[in-house]
Amino acid sequence: MARRSSTSSHAATSTASAASSRSAWRVALEQWCRQAELPESERVPIHEGRRNEPIRTAIGPLRGELPQKDVDRIAHALGLVISSEAVIALCDAVGLDIAAAKKSLLDAGRWLLSGALAELTDPTEIAQSRNS
Numbered sequence: 001m002a003r004r005s006s007t008s009s010h011a012a013t014s015t016a017s018a019a020s021s022r023s024a025w026r027v028a029l030e031q032w033c034r035q036a037e038l039p040e041s042e043r044v045p046i047h048e049g050r051r052n053e054p055i056r057t058a059i060g061p062l063r064g065e066l067p068q069k070d071v072d073r074i075a076h077a078l079g080l081v082i083s084s085e086a087v088i089a090l091c092d093a094v095g096l097d098i099a100a101a102k103k104s105l106l107d108a109g110r111w112l113l114s115g116a117l118a119e120l121t122d123p124t125e126i127a128q129s130r131n132s
Contacts, residue, residue: 022088051082059113066120074116081109 035043055075062071080086082105090101 022092024084051079055079055082070116070120074113074120077112077116078109081105081112 031044052075055078058078059071059074062074066074086105086108087098087101090096090104091098094101096104
C-alpha cells in the first residue's frame with residue numbers, strides 16, 4: 001500500500017478546498033444575481049461580511065489619522081484582496097497554486113495600502129481629497 005507524501009496530501013487538500021470555495025462562490029453569485037432587482041427588504045442575505053472585521057482591525061490605527069471617508073475607501077479596496085474570490089481568480093485565471101495566490105494577495109494588500117497612504121498623506125492630495 002503506497003503512502004501519500006505530505007506534499008501530495010497537502011495538494012489534494014488544497015485542491016478540494018479550492019473546489020469547495022469555487023462551488024460556494026458560484027452559488028452565492030447565482031443567488032445574488034437572482035435577487036439583484038429585488039427591493040432591499042425582500043433580499044435574503046448572501047454572506048455575513050466576514051472580511052469586514054479583520055479589515056477594520058488592520059486599519060484601526062488609521063482612524064483619527066485620516067479623514068473617515070479615506071479610511072472607508074481603503075477598507076473597500078482591501079476587501080478585494082481579502083477574499084476567496086481573489087484566490088480563485090489567481091488560481092484559475094493566472095494558474096497559481098493556493099500558497100502562491102495567498103502570497104500574491106499579501107503583496108497586493110501591502111502595495112495597495114502603501115500606495116493609498118502615500119497618496120493620502122501627500123499634503124496636496126489631502127487637500128484635494130477633502131474638497132471632493
